[in-house]
Amino acid sequence: MERRQVGILGATGAVGQRFIQLLANHPWFEISWIAASDRSAGKTYEDACKWRLSTPLPERIAKMVLQPNVPEGSAVELPRIIFSSVDSDIAKELEPKFAAAGCAVISNSSAFRMGADVPLVVPEVNVDHLDVIEQQATRKTSGGYIVTNPNCCAIGLVLPLAVLEQKWGIEKLFVSTMQAVSGAGYPGVASLDILGNVIPYIKNEEEKLQEEVAKLLGGVNDGAFAPGDMTVSAMCHRVPVIDGHTEAVSVKLKKPATAEEIIAAWRAFKPLHQGADATHLPSAPDSPVVYEEGVDRPQPRLDLETGNGMTTTVGRLRPCTLFDWKFTLLSHNTIRGAAGAALLNAEILAVLGKFDFRKYPPVNSAREESSVNA
Numbered sequence: 001m002e003r004r005q006v007g008i009l010g011a012t013g014a015v016g017q018r019f020i021q022l023l024a025n026h027p028w029f030e031i032s033w034i035a036a037s038d039r040s041a042g043k044t045y046e047d048a049c050k051w052r053l054s055t056p057l058p059e060r061i062a063k064m065v066l067q068p069n070v071p072e073g074s075a076v077e078l079p080r081i082i083f084s085s086v087d088s089d090i091a092k093e094l095e096p097k098f099a100a101a102g103c104a105v106i107s108n109s110s111a112f113r114m115g116a117d118v119p120l121v122v123p124e125v126n127v128d129h130l131d132v133i134e135q136q137a138t139r140k141t142s143g144g145y146i147v148t149n150p151n152c153c154a155i156g157l158v159l160p161l162a163v164l165e166q167k168w169g170i171e172k173l174f175v176s177t178m179q180a181v182s183g184a185g186y187p188g189v190a191s192l193d194i195l196g197n198v199i200p201y202i203k204n205e206e207e208k209l210q211e212e213v214a215k216l217l218g219g220v221n222d223g224a225f226a227p228g229d230m231t232v233s234a235m236c237h238r239v240p241v242i243d244g245h246t247e248a249v250s251v252k253l254k255k256p257a258t259a260e261e262i263i264a265a266w267r268a269f270k271p272l273h274q275g276a277d278a279t280h281l282p283s284a285p286d287s288p289v290v291y292e293e294g295v296d297r298p299q300p301r302l303d304l305e306t307g308n309g310m311t312t313t314v315g316r317l318r319p320c321t322l323f324d325w326k327f328t329l330l331s332h333n334t335i336r337g338a339a340g341a342a343l344l345n346a347e348i349l350a351v352l353g354k355f356d357f358r359k360y361p362p363v364n365s366a367r368e369e370s371s372v373n374a
Ligand SMILES: NC(=O)C1=CN([C@@H]2O[C@H](COP(=O)(O)OP(=O)(O)OC[C@H]3O[C@@H](n4cnc5c(N)ncnc54)[C@H](OP(=O)(O)O)[C@@H]3O)[C@@H](O)[C@H]2O)C=CC1
Pocket: 009, 010, 011, 012, 013, 014, 015, 016, 035, 036, 037, 038, 039, 040, 048, 069, 085, 086, 087, 088, 090, 108, 109, 110, 150, 151, 152, 182, 183, 184, 185, 186, 187, 333, 334, 337, 338
């Protein structure tokens, strides 16, 4: 795989820092452009950002200068692949500008997730949705497009659900979340609000979780998304955990299944390695779902790093008196739930040849001559 240069919009934030960490030694992608708010533009990354991860800030990135947060006016050439991790309102304004300028925008934001021509993708679950980018107006003009990854709770949830949906069908689903404070970005929730406390409200979270799960588990008919027909009800809570979203799930299946069959199906789930075109994507975990036998698992302190933060850990599968089965799951909200998810989307787009910008009219000749994406 040829190396491609990439940019990060929102590079100084909680998710932006994860992008920098995960891209530090990436075999296919190299960071060549970073941007954040106007407050940060023109500063070096180390001056603009309070680095909050336990691995060191790469020296090369520390010295990089944050560029204007628009496609124009950059002191360095704009790469054609932009990872975006800015708030939804900002994404709504900025992401289309980058797509119009010919960039593949791989977005974490909720702004366009439910768009009629915008794929919302977890590669192990619904890679076929990616073809819908061809319908985006900018794809036809500049070659640019927007692809999104889901809400952090939705990603962790759909991995085990996809197995259930595929083998037995899901009729109903109830999920109650316990979401880490890092999900609110930095500085996020005030310590005086969250320490020793649980907050049973996260703005728009329940609505997003419900509609995104249905889109992810649905299909595409004649180029239009057809949401899954399961009924989903979500309750979301903020808890005093730093990283890792825990979810308590109850599910009613369309066909009967035993606990042994369900656990065996989760353990057998290796979708990115199947078929004649099997490619190991650098960010793909060996197992998207791991089932933990311990009666008191999963736990954020013990299970968060499974699969380098890209695996959903599931445990406590047992009969449910209301529906058929209930279980608990844990997923890393800033890795599988955000930066790692976007990276995996970029990797699958690369493998599928969706970064073939050359066949589209150039935005300007200088960019077309670039060796970066050629
Ligand atoms: N944290 C998580 O677990 C998850 C977050 N997300 C989503 O990812 C996105 C980013 O979240 P997160 O990193 O947590 O948020 P943060 O608040 O930690 O970071 C926000 C980033 O956006 C930048 N920014 C602010 N204003 C602008 C602007 N006008 N133009 C360009 N950049 C701007 C900030 O730059 P500056 O430093 O200059 O202010 C910073 O880099 C959000 O949409 C969020 O909903 C998705 C899944 C999980």
